[in-house]
Amino acid sequence: MIENRYSMVISMTLIVLCYSSAMPILNLAGLLVNLAQFWTDKLLFLRHFKKPPNYTRRLIYNAISLLEWGVVLHLIFGLFMLTSPNTLHYNEPYDLQISRPFSRKVSKFLQQLTSGNRKDRFRTSHG
Secondary structure, eight states: OHHHHHHHHHHHHHHHHHHTTTOTHHHHHHHHHHHHHHHHHHHHHHHTOOOOOOOOTHHHHHHHHHHHHHHHHHHHHHHHHHSOTTTSOOSSOOOOOOOSHHHHHHHHHHHHHTTTSOTTGGGSSOO
């Protein structure tokens, strides 16, 4: 059932993409899991499974389109994980004055986008 294997690979890859901004070790874990899965499938296809039915390109195109959304998820999750004031906390208060007009506009836009819960979220030094 190649559809099941595709879904497992895609879901694992999307999870790695979502959380790898804050936990870079997930990239290595995803690589190891994909390598193990590749060699296991290769051995099973060559030794134990019978010839699979012919599949169209549609399955591959669906997988690629889902993985393209993974890039967007990676950016969104990374933005909110790395700009959280609780992620990178400093002992002494650090007030970053944004001096460039473009940075101020982006910061204001992101605050409005996130409904302005925390006004200092995007004005931290790591944000």
